[in-house]
Amino acid sequence: VHPAKADVRFRDPGLVRGLIVGAIREALAGAGIRAATSGAAGMMAAFRPGAAPYAHPGPTAGHRSYEAAYHASGFSGFDHGSNLARSPQRPLDMGDARQPRNGFAESEQAAFDTGPLASADARAGTAEPPEALLGLALGAARAQVHENYIVAQTRDSLVIVDQHAAHERLVYEALKNALHSRAVPSQMLLLPEIVDLPEEDAERLAMHSGTLAKFGLGLERFGPGAVAVRETPSMLGETNVQQLVRDLADEIADNDTVETLKERLDRIAATMACHGSVRSGRMLKAEEMNALLRQMEATPGSGTCNHGRPTYIELKLADIERLFGRR
Known part of the structure; x- marks a missing residue:
């Protein structure tokens, strides 16, 4: 278009854009699920003596517009007192069993069933979690705080999960799999x-x-x-x-x-x-929290929500001990 070839006009810009976006998505999908480390590292650094207060980089403009629309929409979410699955449905095929790069075991299982999420004790109980759960990637649910964040324990770390963002990603992947089939x-x-x-x-x-x-x-x-x-x-x-x-x-x-x-x-x-997806402000039972963690482990890409934000962060026990001068 430009005499100096500074501008180029494509005959079919939609096709070119689709090829570029498809290539990027394929590359990102191949990376598998990853824990958010940058946010955790910055948060831990802020606790060290003499450190400046931690400032989260914050959402992008697109994320801010999504959040504004979400809060302004006035959704009531699921009916707290009723069974959510009102019509019988068969479990969704979550895809072929493959071994993702991060080591999570991916297997076929039913789509996460929230069930009737009426008010419940948000604590995961006083009993120690089974040893088998502690060895899993996201561990065993121990508590729910601020009616939105699940706190889980592994053998060597503490995991904090954003329940709404995580379940939103799971529903998204289930919809895509169901659409494909x-x-x-x-x-x-x-x-x-x-x-x-x-x-x-x-x-x-x-x-x-x-x-x-x-x-x-x-x-x-x-x-x-x-x-x-x-x-x-x-x-x-x-x-x-x-x-x-x-x-x-x-x-x-x-x-x-x-x-x-x-x-x-x-x-x-x-x-x-x-x-x-499960709304923020919903109290979950221990079995519901653990079911969400297991579904995340089996779903590729569940480390980020549909808007690019992390669904969980992992704090290593060694880093926590350093905060208290134990290391």
């Missing part, structure tokens, strides 16, 4: 949910209704500027249908022209996963 279970709503939208958003959703149906979301036009939702993915449980549909409309509007079909499906899965 064409087996995303759906549940019929007793009464259709009518969602009012700008006309262009309603039209986009109607145009992509076939794609959304693959995720278990059944919707159709309902007059000018509205859609009727008749089915939702079973694995999302009780979710805010209105907000889910509006978020999906935004995703499609923002990425409808440049993304490949695979990228678009991944984005839809990520949006649905956020609506179907």
Whole structure:
């Protein structure tokens, strides 16, 4: 384009972008799950005598916008007093059993079932965790603090897990696996949910209704500027249908022209996963916390959430002992 060849225009920019993004994602996926070490190292350094207060690098602009939208959405999450799996569904295939580079044992197992998460004692109990659990990568759950962080113990470290971020990633991977096997279970709503939208958003959703149906979301036009939702993915449980549909409309509007079909499906899965994950502020039983840890160990990429933030950090016992002058 530019006489000095400073600018280049591609005939199909969407195809070029898809190739670049696909190559990057493939490289990152091959790295497997990793503990977040930079944040833990900075936090530990801040405790040393004379050290400056630790300042977390903070989220990117995209992460900040996600957080603002999340807090403003007013989701109530799952119904605290009801069984989340209202319709029978078969366990999802979590993929071929492979040995990832980090050494986690990956095996086929059912998608993490949150079950009825009514108020429960958040402590993992006073009994010592079984020795077998201490030898696992994420150890045994010992407590839940601030109704969002799971504290687990291994033989030589302390692990802190962000329950919402971790489960969001698990739901995302389960959705992708179910989509690949064409087996995303759906549940019929007793009464259709009518969602009012700008006309262009309603039209986009109607145009992509076939794609959304693959995720278990059944919707159709309902007059000018509205859609009727008749089915939702079973694995999302009780979710805010209105907000889910509006978020999906935004995703499609923002990425409808440049993304490949695979990228678009991944984005839809990520949006649905956020609506179907265990919310912050939910008290979990010991068995639920341990089930989440085991599912993380079996899921590639579970070390980061869908937005690139770590789902857990690991503090080595040796580093903790140094803080108290034991080493």
